[in-house]
Amino acid sequence: MGISPYLKIIGRGSEGARALSREHATDLMGQILDGHCTDLEIGAFCVAMRIKGETPEEMAGFLDAVGERMDHLPGSERPVVVLPSYNGARKLPLLTPLLGLLLARKGLPVLIHGTPTEDGRVSSQDALAVVGFAPQPTDHSICPGRVHFVNTESLLPGLKRLLDVRRSIGLRNSAHSLVKLMNPVAGPALIVGSYTHPEYAQSMAATFELMGSNAMLLRGTEGEPVADPRRTPRMDVFLGGQAHLVEEARGGPLDHLPSLPTRIDPISTATYMRAALEGLIPLPESLIIQADHILRACKAIEASGDPSVLAPLTA
Structure with a gap:
């Protein structure tokens, strides 16, 4: 479904933005890591998260996505x-x-x-x-x-x-x-x-x-x-x-x-x-x-x- 639905949740500024669930954070980061997003979408994600700040649940979801794809030693x-x-x-x-x-x-x-x-x-x-x-x-x-x-x-x-x-x-x-x-x-x-x-x-x-x-x-x-x-x-x-x-x-x-x-x-x-x-x-x-x-x-x-x-x- 792309990441635009997630951007609508996290991109409403410091007052209106809401946190993603761990599952949704995993999906969002997975799409970014897999190269499925445009440069504009990635830029929007970076700025939105910088303003909102990551919750521990979101970070755990992001780490889940990384762990699923990383070439572990x-x-x-x-x-x-x-x-x-x-x-x-x-x-x-x-x-x-x-x-x-x-x-x-x-x-x-x-x-x-x-x-x-x-x-x-x-x-x-x-x-x-x-x-x-x-x-x-x-x-x-x-x-x-x-x-x-x-x-x-x-x-x-x-x-x-x-x-x-x-x-x-x-x-x-x-x-x-x-x-x-x-x-x-x-x-x-x-x-x-x-x-x-x-x-x-x-x-x-x-x-x-x-x-x-x-x-x-x-x-x-x-x-x-x-x-x-x-x-x-x-x-x-x-x-x-x-x-x-x-x-x-x-x-x-x-x-x-x-x-x-x-x-x-x-x-x-x-x-x-x-x-x-x-x-x-x-x-x-x-x-x-x-x-x-x-x-x-x-x-x-x-x-x-x-x-x-x-x-x-x-x-």
Whole structure:
């Protein structure tokens, strides 16, 4: 029937718009991902949802559509840590690859997926390329202790096309939230989701609950799924959709700020990563804390979702 009936529901402005059911949201997103919509319809959808905002039920429906179409990676021997990397670095160095390599050192399989969504930002793909990590196909399983980077287009071309709409209209759309919530692995995994604005914390948490996800949620660095090196944010872990607070936000900046590169280009970022991993400079404390919580969360997944494996609340 096309998406025009859905546009009439979601496109009546912030006061008149109504939310879609999960089933209708699944159908709407499926038509977009399958390429059945015109550019005008997709633009209308993006603007309407930007004004209205997505409900958790709508996001769950969108994720259902993505999950039905995505080319999932095979599962691994251990839960795969999923790091969505889409915002890139604007002012601070991009530490998502460093977090991934640190987790791999702890024996976990790590998947970083992403694509550049804004010009002028350094992406994880750029930094990883400098240290010899090329994009991997989706039919390769990830061994424990390894990091794989996968392009979004390899996972689902229609999702990459929807992300690229931002370059045309200058606004983020629902796809920019979807990629931070989805699980591209056909097996046990821990999604590390991040938000930039506090209002997204509640909606992302509600979506993880609806989806029964295993995930970590924190306020990331410039939208990346890594703790700010200058302060330690609140961290929640979801096991089967059930939230567990594992780290309280620590007020104010750290007493001793970590030594960070003054430039954010890929070579400077890669040089910093090598030095930190080789012990030549200390790792940021917040990164160490986050990695430890992720490791415990993966052990909890391996223990059939036993929350007692998680770290106790910080005093």
